[in-house]
Amino acid sequence: MSARILAALAGQPNCGKSTVFNMLTGARQHVANFPGVTVEKKSGHFKLGGSSCELVDLPGAYSISSYSPEERVTRDFLLFDHPRVVVNVIDASNLRRHLCLTVELLELEANVVVHCNMMDVAERRGQKLDIEALAARLGVPVSSGVGRKGQGREKLAAVMTQAMEQPPKDEPFRVDYGPLEPHIRAVEDVLAEGGELGAPRRWLAVRLLEGDAGAMAFVGEVFFDPVRLGALVAERQQAFGEASGESPAAFAALARRRLARNLAQAATLKAAGPERTATDRIDDLVCHKFLGPVILVAVLFVLYQVSIVYGYKLTNYTWPLLAGLKNFVAGYLPPSGMLEDPVLRSLGLWFMDSINALLNYIPIFFLLFFCVAFLEDTGYMPRMAFILDRLFRSYGLHGQSTLPMVLAGVYLGGCCVPGVMACKAIPDDKSRLATILIIPLMNCLAKVPLYVLLVGAFFPQEASAAMFFISTVTLFMALPIARLLSGTLLANLDSAPFIMEMPPYHMPTLRNLLTRAIEKVALFIQKIVTVVAAVAVIVFVLLQFPGISREHKAVYQQRLDEARGQLDAAVAGSRFETALTGDGLLHFLRYEDAYKTARTGVEDAEAAKAVDARFRDDNPDFFAILKPRADAAAKTAQAGVKAFAAARDGITLEMRRERLETSFLGILGRALEPVTQFAGFNWRVNAGLLSAFAAKESAVATMGAIYKLEAGGNDNASLEDSMRKGEADFTPLHALALMLFMALYPPCMATSMMIKVQTGQAKWMVLAILYPMVLGIVVASAVFTGARLLGLDGVTAMWSFYAVAVAATIIAGLIPHRTPGVLPVAGNACPATPTP
Amino acid sequence: MDRREDDNRTHLGAIAPGGQCTVARVGCDGCLGQRLGDLGLVPGETVTVVRNAPLRDPIEIKVSGFLVSLRRCEASLVEVTAK
Numbered sequence: 001m002s003a004r005i006l007a008a009l010a011g012q013p014n015c016g017k018s019t020v021f022n023m024l025t026g027a028r029q030h031v032a033n034f035p036g037v038t039v040e041k042k043s044g045h046f047k048l049g050g051s052s053c054e055l056v057d058l059p060g061a062y063s064i065s066s067y068s069p070e071e072r073v074t075r076d077f078l079l080f081d082h083p084r085v086v087v088n089v090i091d092a093s094n095l096r097r098h099l100c101l102t103v104e105l106l107e108l109e110a111n112v113v114v115h116c117n118m119m120d121v122a123e124r125r126g127q128k129l130d131i132e133a134l135a136a137r138l139g140v141p142v143s144s145g146v147g148r149k150g151q152g153r154e155k156l157a158a159v160m161t162q163a164m165e166q167p168p169k170d171e172p173f174r175v176d177y178g179p180l181e182p183h184i185r186a187v188e189d190v191l192a193e194g195g196e197l198g199a200p201r202r203w204l205a206v207r208l209l210e211g212d213a214g215a216m217a218f219v220g221e222v223f224f225d226p227v228r229l230g231a232l233v234a235e236r237q238q239a240f241g242e243a244s245g246e247s248p249a250a251f252a253a254l255a256r257r258r259l260a261r262n263l264a265q266a267a268t269l270k271a272a273g274p275e276r277t278a279t280d281r282i283d284d285l286v287c288h289k290f291l292g293p294v295i296l297v298a299v300l301f302v303l304y305q306v307s308i309v310y311g312y313k314l315t316n317y318t319w320p321l322l323a324g325l326k327n328f329v330a331g332y333l334p335p336s337g338m339l340e341d342p343v344l345r346s347l348g349l350w351f352m353d354s355i356n357a358l359l360n361y362i363p364i365f366f367l368l369f370f371c372v373a374f375l376e377d378t379g380y381m382p383r384m385a386f387i388l389d390r391l392f393r394s395y396g397l398h399g400q401s402t403l404p405m406v407l408a409g410v411y412l413g414g415c416c417v418p419g420v421m422a423c424k425a426i427p428d429d430k431s432r433l434a435t436i437l438i439i440p441l442m443n444c445l446a447k448v449p450l451y452v453l454l455v456g457a458f459f460p461q462e463a464s465a466a467m468f469f470i471s472t473v474t475l476f477m478a479l480p481i482a483r484l485l486s487g488t489l490l491a492n493l494d495s496a497p498f499i500m501e502m503p504p505y506h507m508p509t510l511r512n513l514l515t516r517a518i519e520k521v522a523l524f525i526q527k528i529v530t531v532v533a534a535v536a537v538i539v540f541v542l543l544q545f546p547g548i549s550r551e552h553k554a555v556y557q558q559r560l561d562e563a564r565g566q567l568d569a570a571v572a573g574s575r576f577e578t579a580l581t582g583d584g585l586l587h588f589l590r591y592e593d594a595y596k597t598a599r600t601g602v603e604d605a606e607a608a609k610a611v612d613a614r615f616r617d618d619n620p621d622f623f624a625i626l627k628p629r630a631d632a633a634a635k636t637a638q639a640g641v642k643a644f645a646a647a648r649d650g651i652t653l654e655m656r657r658e659r660l661e662t663s664f665l666g667i668l669g670r671a672l673e674p675v676t677q678f679a680g681f682n683w684r685v686n687a688g689l690l691s692a693f694a695a696k697e698s699a700v701a702t703m704g705a706i707y708k709l710e711a712g713g714n715d716n717a718s719l720e721d722s723m724r725k726g727e728a729d730f731t732p733l734h735a736l737a738l739m740l741f742m743a744l745y746p747p748c749m750a751t752s753m754m755i756k757v758q759t760g761q762a763k764w765m766v767l768a769i770l771y772p773m774v775l776g777i778v779v780a781s782a783v784f785t786g787a788r789l790l791g792l793d794g795v796t797a798m799w800s801f802y803a804v805a806v807a808a809t810i811i812a813g814l815i816p817h818r819t820p821g822v823l824p825v826a827g828n829a830c831p832a833t834p835t836p
Numbered sequence: 837m838d839r840r841e842d843d844n845r846t847h848l849g850a851i852a853p854g855g856q857c858t859v860a861r862v863g864c865d866g867c868l869g870q871r872l873g874d875l876g877l878v879p880g881e882t883v884t885v886v887r888n889a890p891l892r893d894p895i896e897i898k899v900s901g902f903l904v905s906l907r908r909c910e911a912s913l914v915e916v917t918a919k
Contacts (some may be wrong), residue, residue: 062874067867096900097876249865257878270902283903289890386905390891393907399894497868498894499908500901523855552881585902 003052005159006081010074011089012101013060014503019147020089021057024156024516031519039073049161056083057767063253064104066214067730068496075214078110079199083685085163087156092144093122094130095264095273098386102138104262109200113163115156116144121504125272136660139173146511150590159254161537174202177255179244182459183209183236190232194223209231210249211719215349261486279504283383291683292387293651299380303371308413308445311364313704321602326352336593338586339560339652347540354536358529358750365524366517366733368407368418373516376389377508381425382500394813395479398431398485398498405435405478406503408442411741412471416444416751417524420758428496434486437768438478453700458735462795469735469798473675474743476805484813489767527757528750542664543691548655550663552787554723558652563647570640574633579621580641588641591615665690678733679741679780689741696748732794737784744776844919849879849895849912851885857916858882864913876906877914 011017021029023045033218038681044059044182058077059070059744066072078086088105090098091371093114104533105112116122122129135142141159145152187205197204199218201329207215208229220226238249286295334342339350375381385399401423419439426432443451451470460468498596547657548556567585571577580588616623625641628634660666668688675687688700746769747755756765787797851857859881862872876899877883884898894907 063870065870069869094900094902097902100874243905247865250869253873257873279903283886283896287887287889289888292890366842380906386889386894386896388895389907390889463875497871497916499868499871499906499907499910500874502861502896502905504902635870687862 004087005048005164006056006083007048007053008056008058008077008083009089010058010078010086010101010105011060011097011117012062012091014501015089015091015098017060017089018088019509019512020115020117020145020156021055023147023150023153023514027053029519031523040067041073045140048157049618053160055087056081061101063101064108065210074215075108076192078105078108085160085221087160088112088114089117089147090114091121092116092119093127093818095129096261099260099263100257103173103175103260106140106255107175107203107206109172109198109203111160111163112138112140113156114138114140114142115152116142117147119144119152120149121274121505125266125277125529126270127272128270130267130269131410134263137263137266139169148506148512151252157688159528166657172200172202175256177206177252179210180206180240180248180251180255183240183248186236187229187233190229191219191223194225195355196573197347198223206252208494209237210252211237212249221624252804277504279379282505284607286380286383290485292383296387296402299375299384300402301374303368304406304411307364307368309369312366312413312445314367315360319360322356322359324355335590338589338648339556339655343544346544347537350540351533351536353511354539355529356532358532360520361445362524364415365418366521367519368415369517370513372403372407372418372422373513374508376425376516377506377512379503379505382502386502392431393498395483396431396434396490396817397482398426398428398435400426401431401435404439404461405442405475409441409444409447410442412443412467413445413448414442416440416442416747417490417528417754418520419522420751420754421523423758425516427500428494428498430486430490430493430495433490433493433759434482435765436758436764437485437771438482440751440768440772441474441478441481441744443474443668443743444554444696444748446726446748447742447745449700450696453738454735454739458730458732458794459734460626465696466798469802472741473740473802473805476802476809477744477779480805480808480812483815485817487817528753531753532749539691542668544659545664546662552658556655560648561650563644567640567644570643574637576621576637577631578623579625580637585641585644587621588625591619592626595626595719597684616728627780675777676683678785679737679777680784681741681780685738692742693749696742696745706810733784733787733792733797736787736794736798736801737780740777740783741780744772744779746770746772748775842914844917846916846918847912848883848885848916849908850873851883851916851918853887853895855883856882856884856919858919859914860917861915862913863915868910872906872910872914876900876902877898877904882919883916 009017021042021044032043035721039059044055044057046053046055056077058070058074061068061071061074064071064075064078066075076291086105088102090102095427096704102112102114116129116131116134119129131142131144134556138228141162143152143155143159145155183604184202184205187208191201191205197219204215204219208219217231219229223229237248240246240251244251285291326349329348330345333345333348336345339622374382381400381403381744384402387399388402389399403425404419404422406414407422408414408416412513416439419442420436421437423432423439426435451467455463455466456471564585567580568577571580595611595615598615599608602608602611611624612627615626624631624634625637628638665687666683669683672686673681673683676682681689746752752765752769755768756762759765783797783801787793787800845860848859852878859877859879861879862869862877864872881899886896886898886903888895889905892908894905895911896903896905897911898904909911
C-alpha cells in the first residue's frame, strides 16, 4: 500500500458534509484556497486501515457543470488530482435531489462510495430507506450515519477501505440517454482517435453535446483536432434539437434527474408523510409577514449585544494579558533614556502596541464568529436573505448582505474584518463585491472614539442627536454608493440567479461551532497580523523620521541640564547626593517606573507590603525618596526629583511634537493642506487622519498628542477641552466635516488585507482604499464650503446633509436596473466562463 | 374549476401562496436553468407555493418536501399547470 492515500469528500450544499469531515478527521485540519480561485480548500488527515489518508473537503456543488467556481473546482479536482476514493455525502431525507450529484460523480468514473448522512432527520420524517438496494442499483458501497452525532464513522471507514481494494469495474455506471445515445457514440468515436485524453470519454462526449464551456476548453487543449470535433458537436447538437425540439443540455440534465428519481424511489421503502414538519412550523413564524422582520431585528440585536457589547467587556479581562506581553517584551529591550529612548526600544514598543491593538479584538471576533456559525448552522441565514432581499436588491446588494453590514457596524460599533469575511456567504459575485466595497463605510468600533471626541467638544448641547446623525447617516451614504457601484464599475460582473435552498432547521453542536470560530480566528491571525506587523514598521518610520535636528536636540539637552542643575543644588550635601549623581538619577527614574508597574493592580494590603519590602531591600535610598514619610532630607530630594521629572516630561512632549511636525507624516499633512482646506482640515487634522491608516484608533491618539501640547501639556485637561483650546477657530462645522470624512474613511490595514483575501484580487483592495478617500474629501469639502457659502451653522448643515442623504437613498432605490430581471431562454443570464 | 386545461397553463410567479401546480417546462437554460433543475424544478414535479416574503418578493416554494426561495422574476420563467 502506498504511504498516503488521497481521498475526497463531495456533496451538495446542506448535506452535512462538514460534520462528516469533522467526524473523520477530528481537529487536524488545514485550510487553504484552491489555486486561482477564492474557494476554500479544507484538508485533514486520519488513519484509514494501516495507512495515512489525506481527505480533501470539496466545496458544496449541486452538479458538476462549469457554471460556478465551486463546480469547476470539484470537477478539476476529481479529474486531475485522481483521488483514490471519493466519499459522496448525501442527505438521507432528500435522496431524490442529492442522488443527482451521485449520478454525475459516477459518470466521471470516480471511485465513489456513498454515505447517507442525517439518517435521524429521515427517521423523524417517517422515511425508511433500503441501503442495500441503493448500493445494488448504484454498484458502489453505501454506508449511513448521523454526522452531527458522530455516528457511522467505522462503517464509512470500512466501505472506503472496501472501495479502495476493489478492482476497477469492467462495466462502468451508465446513464441511458435514449435518443441522444447515437450522437454520444458519434462524438465518442472521434474522441477515441485522440487516444487517452485524461478524462472519461463518454462523460466528455455528453458534456460536449451539452455545450459545457469547461469541456470545450478542455478538448481545445488535449485533442489534436478541436476544430473538426467542434464542427461535429455543433452538427449533432443541431440534429438532436431539430428531431426532439429540445436542447441536448436540457434533455441530458432531465435524463440524469429522472434516473436519480428512480434510484431514490427504489431505495425508499416508506416515503415521508405529508404532515407538516417542525421546519414548516418555525418558518410560519420566522418568515411571517409582520413577525418575520421583528424576529430578524431581535436576532440581529442579540447578535450585536452578545458579540460587540459583551465581547468588548471581555477585552477588559484579556487586555492585562496583552499588556503583560508588552511589558515582558519591554524587559528585553534596551532600557529607556533620559530624553529619548533608543530607536530599538521605541520601535519594539510601537510594534507591540500595533499588534496588541489588533489582538485585543480577538475576544470580540471569537464571540462574533461563534454567533455567526450558530446562525449558519441553524439554517437562519437564508431566511434572513428571504426577508430582506427585496429591499437590498434595489441597491444592487443581496438579501445576504444584511449580516456583513451588521457585523461591520450598521449603527454604531462593529468591525469590518468579520464583516468582509461574512460576505463569503453571498452567492452572487456582483452583490458580494458591492457589499465588500461598502463595508468600510460602516461605523466600526475604531471610528467611535473620534465621533465621541468631536461630538463632546463641538455639539455638547445636541450630543445624542449628533451621535444619532453620524450613526445612521452612514447607511444612507452606503446604499446610494452601492447602487452607483453596481451600475458602473461592477456592471459587467456575473450576477447569479437568486435561487436558494431553505434548509431544514438544525440544532448545531457546540463542537462544530467552536471549531468554526477557532478556524476563523486562526485565519485572521495568520493572514492579518503578519501584514499589520510589517506595515506598523513603515508607519513608525513615517512618524519618527527624519527626526529632530542636532541643533534643536542640543537646545533641549541644555534645558534638561538646567533642570538637572536645580535638582543637584537641592540635594547637594544631603545623603542622597551620591545616589542621584550621574546615571543614578536615570536609575532612580527607572526604579520609580518599575515600582509603579509592580504596584499596579495590587489592591491587597499584604501584597502591597510585600512589593514595598522587595523594593526597599533592593535600594533603601531610592525607596526613601519614593516614600519619604517624616524624613526631611528625603522630602527635599523627592520634591527636587519631582520638579525635574515635570521639566523632563515637558521637554519630551515638546520634542515629540517637533518630531511629529517635522516627520514625513507632518510634512505630508502640510502638503495636503491646500486640498483639505476646503473641508476645513489643517495639517494637524491631516496628520491625525493619515496616522489612522494604520488603525483608526490612532487618529484620536495622534490628535490627542498634538492638542495636549497646544493646551500647555496639561494632562488633567480633558481632550475635548484641549481640542477646543488647540483649535480656537474650529467650529461645529469643522467637526461635522471631520466626522463625515471619518465615516467615509478608507478601510484599515486589516480590513484591506481581508478584502484582498476574500476577492482574490489586489485591484478590489486598491479600489476599496481609493474611492472612500476621494468621496470623503469631496463630501467633507462640499459640506464645509457649501455651508460656509450658504451661511449655515454646524447643526443646520448636519440635518440638511441628512435630508440630502436620505433623498439620495430613496432616489437610488427607485432607479431601475439596466437589466430588469432575467431574459427568457437566458443563455446570457450567467455568461459562461471561458476557461476553467 | 371548470376551465379548460390550457387555461391552467401559467407561470410559477403567478401562483398565489397556498396554491399548488405542476412544472410543465423550465423556459431557460444555461446557469439559471441548471440551478432551477438542481433545486428540483423538473417537469412533472409538483410545487406548492408556501408564502411571499414580507415585501412580496422573493417567494418560498416547497418542492419534493423541501423549501426553496426564489425571486419572482426567476419564478416567472418556470411554466406550470395550476391545480
